[in-house]
Amino acid sequence: MKEKETTKKEFNFNEVKNEMIHHYDEAINVYKDEMKKIRTGRANVTLIEDIKVDYYNNLTPLKQVATLTTPDATTILVTPWDKGVIKNIEKAIVSSGLGFGVSTDGNVVRVSIPPLTEERKKEIIKLLHSREEEAKVAIRNIRHKYLEQVKKAKEEAHVSEDLEKRYTQEVEKITHDYLEKIEKITMDKEKEIMEV
Incomplete structure (x- = not known):
């Protein structure tokens, strides 16, 4: 009779990071699609x-x-x-x-497509910033999920405390980059609205 082998699943940060980036890209694409549907005064x-x-x-x-x-x-x-x-x-x-x-x-x-009034432009920009915050919350929720995975890996002794810190910093840096992408998309859309 063979004994069952119990193998602990090793923590592979590159897999975790790639999965996180994939989710971030999806969130950015959803945000870009939402921005396309916000009226700027130009026919689209x-x-x-x-x-x-x-x-x-x-x-x-x-x-x-x-x-x-x-x-x-x-x-x-x-x-x-x-x-x-x-x-x-x-x-x-x-x-x-x-x-x-x-x-x-x-x-x-x-x-x-009628031209936008100044009042309507302000309303649209307010909506724009509301959607921006929703997108940022989505990114932060994704970040939280992956930081929890890093923390769990440390608790289960898959990674050292030093590696946990390094992985956490990398997650934070990538998250920061994606939050900046959202801000740039928002600024570009706001500029487009104000130019019309």
């Missing part, structure tokens, strides 16, 4: 592409039923693949509450 298809349209009794994202283009800085053209849903597209955009001007021009829906 991401502003309307996810609006749900009644497409034969199924709520379907606009980008799945039409081609979206921006012929100029203040207009988005919506060209439905099925001309029978043009009224539903127009209705969905109007009822989205985004405040865009909508008109039908033959087989195309024309969406006009």
Whole structure:
């Protein structure tokens, strides 16, 4: 009869670090996607592409039923693949509450992006900073998870106290870099809003 071998799983900081960076990258990508959807006064298809349209009794994202283009800085053209849903597209955009001007021009829906007022710019920037803080909290939560793994590895005698300190410092440095990335994305978006 063979004895069961009990092997302790060794702590591999590089694996932990790579996994943490992967989660940080995902959080940054989510934040970037959110920033694309915040209106700046310039026409951008991401502003309307996810609006749900009644497409034969199924709520379907606009980008799945039409081609979206921006012929100029203040207009988005919506060209439905099925001309029978043009009224539903127009209705969905109007009822989205985004405040865009909508008109039908033959087989195309024309969406006009009005310029932002100073008051609206301030509201958007306030929203921007709120989203920035949410993204930073997400990064800090990820950091906490991985710092706990380092601490647990020390407690289970997988790593020395010196290594724990070194790993903790590395986690903190990487976290700081990602928090700075979020701040840069926010500053760039704020600049874009104020320039319009």
